[in-house]
Amino acid sequence: MTHLPYILASYGLFAGLAIALTVNATLRLKTARARLALLERPSSRPPGASSSP
Amino acid sequence: MTRKTRRLWLVIACVTCLGAAAALMLQAFSSDIVFFVTPSQVEAKPPPADRTVRLGGMVVAGSVKQEKQGETPVSRFDVTDGQAAVTVRFEGILPDLFREGQSVVAVGTMHKDGFVASEVLAKHDETYMPKEVAEALKKSGKWDPRFGPPPSAESWNTMTAQDAQKTKANPDSPAPAATKP
Amino acid sequence: MTASPSLVARTGSLFHRYANPGRFLRLAARLQPWLTGLALLFTFAGLGWGLFFAPADWQQGDSVRIMYVHVPTAILASSGYAALALCGLLSLVWRHPLADLAAVEIGPVGACITAVCLATGSLWGKPMWGTWWVWDARLTSVLVLFFLYLGHIALIRAFDDPQRGYRAAAILALAGAVDLPIIKFSVQWWNTLHQPDSITLTGAPTMSSSMLWPLGLSMLGISLGFAAIVIARLRAAVMESRVRSLLSNPRRRGDAA
Numbered sequence: 001m002t003h004l005p006y007i008l009a010s011y012g013l014f015a016g017l018a019i020a021l022t023v024n025a026t027l028r029l030k031t032a033r034a035r036l037a038l039l040e041r042p043s044s045r046p047p048g049a050s051s052s053p
Numbered sequence: 054m055t056r057k058t059r060r061l062w063l064v065i066a067c068v069t070c071l072g073a074a075a076a077l078m079l080q081a082f083s084s085d086i087v088f089f090v091t092p093s094q095v096e097a098k099p100p101p102a103d104r105t106v107r108l109g110g111m112v113v114a115g116s117v118k119q120e121k122q123g124e125t126p127v128s129r130f131d132v133t134d135g136q137a138a139v140t141v142r143f144e145g146i147l148p149d150l151f152r153e154g155q156s157v158v159a160v161g162t163m164h165k166d167g168f169v170a171s172e173v174l175a176k177h178d179e180t181y182m183p184k185e186v187a188e189a190l191k192k193s194g195k196w197d198p199r200f201g202p203p204p205s206a207e208s209w210n211t212m213t214a215q216d217a218q219k220t221k222a223n224p225d226s227p228a229p230a231a232t233k234p
Numbered sequence: 235m236t237a238s239p240s241l242v243a244r245t246g247s248l249f250h251r252y253a254n255p256g257r258f259l260r261l262a263a264r265l266q267p268w269l270t271g272l273a274l275l276f277t278f279a280g281l282g283w284g285l286f287f288a289p290a291d292w293q294q295g296d297s298v299r300i301m302y303v304h305v306p307t308a309i310l311a312s313s314g315y316a317a318l319a320l321c322g323l324l325s326l327v328w329r330h331p332l333a334d335l336a337a338v339e340i341g342p343v344g345a346c347i348t349a350v351c352l353a354t355g356s357l358w359g360k361p362m363w364g365t366w367w368v369w370d371a372r373l374t375s376v377l378v379l380f381f382l383y384l385g386h387i388a389l390i391r392a393f394d395d396p397q398r399g400y401r402a403a404a405i406l407a408l409a410g411a412v413d414l415p416i417i418k419f420s421v422q423w424w425n426t427l428h429q430p431d432s433i434t435l436t437g438a439p440t441m442s443s444s445m446l447w448p449l450g451l452s453m454l455g456i457s458l459g460f461a462a463i464v465i466a467r468l469r470a471a472v473m474e475s476r477v478r479s480l481l482s483n484p485r486r487r488g489d490a491a
Contacts (some may be wrong), residue, residue: 148364187292
């Protein structure tokens with residue numbers, strides 16, 4: 001008797017989750033970076049310049 | 054003491070107290086946390102016939118008898134923990150891993166003439182060994198899976214599949230890396 | 235106790251070096267490609283080796299290949315919660331701002347990993363043990379860990395004032411850490427259906443080296459992947475919080491312009 005479906009289900013589950021988490025993190029990073037760039041565009045100072053010593 | 058130090062000690066004290074409480078609770082309930090009872094425990098204090106217990110132990114080599122009642126296979130086997138043995142009767146299909154010498158957990162009730170299982174679970178040990186190596190160890194007579202756990206991994210884990218093939222082809226020569234059992 | 239304040243202060247200053255969001259963002263941005271690349275490399279190598287080239291087990295056959303997913307996720311489920319507890323400590327004692335953000339981001343990733351661990355365990359248990367689930371000490375304590383993660387995720391987002399959520403979740407994370415030794419030692423303290431650990435700190439592994447290598451690789455790869463995803467989410471969270479503060483405080487933006 002083969003247990004192939006169980007093995008493939010395990011690997012598939014892991015791959016699906018890894019892809020979902022990666023895509024989610026990438027999209028969030030992209031959106032946040034774009035919004036930050038948009039907000040800070042009028043300023044010529046680098047981000048965080050007002051708070052760093 | 055600064056406020057940070059005070060907070061640190063407060064956290065340490067809380068975690069310690071909580072840990073102690075948890076340890077005491079686990080200690081108190083430890084007889085309920087065990088997953089199965091052993092044959093010697095069952096023999097010493099037989100559970101009432103209406104109570105479902107899980108009986109765990111090793112299947113005694115040579116004790117497995119299988120027959121067919123109509124369509125359902127019926128099996129009888131002895132389960133031992135090395136001190137006592139209990140005969141288990143089970144109607145149904147045994148799990149793939151079931152074999153003589155394997156650890157199993159039988160779920161069922163204790164009757165006068167033995168244990169009647171409604172479910173049999175196979176328990177496997179923490180040893181992971183390639184098929185070829187196991188074959189080679191069996192061929193060379195260093196280990197019989199029906200009578201006990203495999204020899205320690207150090208004795209065979211440098212053995213590759215090729216070595217195993219060689220030993221299998223020529224069973225008289227000992228396995229290269231395997232030491233005496 | 236005379237030495238402890240200075241030690242506490244020193245530990246605090248060590249962690250506070252990276253509390254500065256700008257410094258964290260620069261460091262994390264430099265670290266990110268390495269983490270992601272190595273994670274992909276090791277995960278593909280380990281899982282590919284495990285799935286296609288590692289030998290079948292003598293009693294479990296090919297089902298043993300589920301181990302190369304199950305064991306790394308199980309270890310990460312526990313170490314992710316340990317990281318959560320560490321964040322809780324940093325948050326409660328040193329009021330570290332980045333630790334709170336990290337706790338928010340580690341929670342969901344850890345919960346996902348724990349869910350995969352439970353699911354692959356189930357998928358392994360059905361063909362091998364003959365059951366999807368049993369209430370033995372190891373399985374139950376990992377299920378408790380999963381619920382602790384869910385509780386943490388809910389609690390840290392439950393308050394209008396984020397600081398109160400951070401405080402409550404930090405306490406939960408530290409209290410829940412009691413479950414970690416229970417998970418680790420459950421297979422030794424009580425008899426369970428789950429087998430004892432094959433790899434221990436004290437003894438030699440009871441596993442063929444031809445299986446140990448792919449397992450080690452996938453463990454390394456999946457751990458790095460966990461770190462890479464958490465770092466990416468944390469970077470996004472730091473940027474989002476900066477966006478929020480810029481939006482809610484337009485004076486600063488006007489200043490900058």
